[in-house]
Amino acid sequence: xxxxxxxxxxxxxxxxxxxxxxxxxxxxxxxxxxxxxxxxxxxxxxxxxxxxxxxxxxxxxxxxxxxxxxxxxxxxxxxxxxxxxxxxxxxxxxxxxxxxxxxxxxxxxxxxxxxxxxxxxxxxxxxxxxxxxxxxxxxxxx
Numbered sequence: 001x002x003x004x005x006x007x008x009x010x011x012x013x014x015x016x017x018x019x020x021x022x023x024x025x026x027x028x029x030x031x032x033x034x035x036x037x038x039x040x041x042x043x044x045x046x047x048x049x050x051x052x053x054x055x056x057x058x059x060x061x062x063x064x065x066x067x068x069x070x071x072x073x074x075x076x077x078x079x080x081x082x083x084x085x086x087x088x089x090x091x092x093x094x095x096x097x098x099x100x101x102x103x104x105x106x107x108x109x110x111x112x113x114x115x116x117x118x119x120x121x122x123x124x125x126x127x128x129x130x131x132x133x134x135x136x137x138x139x140x141x142x
Contacts, residue, residue, distance in 0.1 A: 002025075006031060015064065016030075018043045020040050020043050027110050032073075035075065036077055038077070039085065042079070045077075
């Protein structure tokens with residue numbers, strides 16, 4: 001989505017992303033984004049709470065109109081009175097090193113440059129973009 005947002009920005013259309021994954025949003029570098037600490041899939045709030053969703057959407061629109069580029073704003077919204085909901089979303093994995101479970105970040109490493117499955121994929125990407133830049137890949141230097 002950040003690539004699309006950057007292409008829209010280049011065309012003169014202000015954009016703001018709404019994200020529940022701050023680290024991924026920071027890595028993708030959209031022009032403007034609001035971060036909401038809610039479960040994934042609920043970035044505009046609960047289905048039964050339109051005021052909560054409206055608060056998020058209004059903040060995103062405000063940032064589109066008045067926010068600086070390369071900005072992530074952490075919205076002070078709360079999914080619940082406590083953070084207990086995160087215990088169900090981010091269940092820790094057990095390690096053999098201790099009796100206490102710890103969080104293990106087993107995601108693959110993130111890179112600033114494009115990554116390819118195979119050398120052939122990399123050559124095909126370079127060949128298909130030789131001397132040109134498609135709108136889908138705007139902002140990526142291959």
